[in-house]
Amino acid sequence: MKTLCFTLGMLLLTVCWCNAMPQAVHFSTAPRHSTAPHTCCPNVSNKTLPFKRVTSITVTHSSCPEQAFIVQTVIGRKICYEHNSTWAQDVYNRLN
Incomplete structure (x- = not known):
């Protein structure tokens, strides 16, 4: 027993x-600024959004082949933008 x-x-x-x-x-x-340990962007968008439609923006994980910004909209959609996009950098600086 x-x-x-x-x-x-x-x-x-x-x-x-x-x-x-x-x-x-x-x-x-x-990392604290990442959405997940291995969230990468296979493709990026060139279209900008109105600032009021953006709820959050994060940087992809450092292990990704290309650095990018991940923008989440008010309806929950996630859109990737190139790391050198001036629009994405401006949104990132305004929200962080």
């Missing part, structure tokens, strides 16, 4: 530890 309780206890601890580890790694590697 003691062996069964010990085995079940060890199994429970292992399950809890395995579940907690990916979350701990996720939070320790994610």
